[in-house]
Amino acid sequence: MEAVPRMPMIWLDLKEAGDFHFQSAVKKFVLKNYGENPEAYNEELKKLELLRQVGVFLCWYKWNWFAKKSI
Structure with a gap:
């Protein structure tokens, strides 16, 4: 696997x-496309x-948990 070049990891803002x-x-x-009462879908x-x-x-919570573990 050493012959396979690795891409550098970049950090993207959340x-x-x-x-x-x-x-x-x-x-x-x-209302426009179906002509039904839209209040029926409240x-x-x-x-x-x-x-x-x-x-x-959940996405935010998991990201924060992962970020804390990797420090």
Whole structure:
């Protein structure tokens, strides 16, 4: 394996996933393209936002844990 050149490791800054309010855009899309009442999807949109927030938090938490272990 010594004959295989190694690429230097570079450090990339961690991107932040701030608040992202997509519910109004999804509601407009549903009304325009499907002609349905967009308020019928409130519960599903809340669940989707909660899943996004949990995913962002877990990614951040694991990254911080890894960064602390590698120091």
